[in-house]
Amino acid sequence: MIHFVTVSNIYIIFLTKIKVLIIKSVKYCDTTSFFIKFRVEVGDWTFYHYPHSQKIMAELTNKSILVIENDEKVLEALSARFRAKDMLVITATDGYDGYIRACKESPDMIIAETLLPSMDGYRLARLLKFDERYKHIPILLITQKPLKSVQIMFNSSGADNIIAKPFRFGDLKDKIQELIS
Secondary structure, eight states, rough: OEEEEEETEEEEEEEESSSSEESSSSEEEETTOOOOOOOHHTTTTEEEHHHHHHHHHHHTTTTTEEEEEEEEHHHHHHHHHHTTTOOOEEEEESHHHHHHHHHHHHEEEEEEEOSSSSSOHHHHHHHHHTSSTTSSSSSSEEEEGGGGGGHHHHHHHSSSSSSSOOOHHHHHHHHHHHHHH
């Protein structure tokens, strides 16, 4: 876990309990939003801190997101991260249930696994994107396969974006940014 703290224009990064890095100069500082963007190189490690992901997540506060994932651990991890961003999280563990929840709840965004029981994520996206009532909802698909091998299925589904597993939550936030900007 990396923690960022600022004290009198000196930026402190707590890398672990042992290592502490103090930065006196930053590449960019936006004091109106209290976010800092910088790049730091320490030995073999390079650290980046970008404000845009945090600002994008702030824009999603109080919005609803439907997460459709058949892996309970991934579903819980994503749900917890989005709830921590004050989002209303709706969950489903299979494609059919996800489709029904999307139609009933009409969430602001949908994140769906491609390999789901009863209905895969590609078909789910296609059904929603080609329905006038739901085509405005951004859909991000999550796949376990290499992106090149699923490109045709992704394009025909009508989904807005796709990300491959494993991914970091920061990468997911970047994909979400692409969807809402």
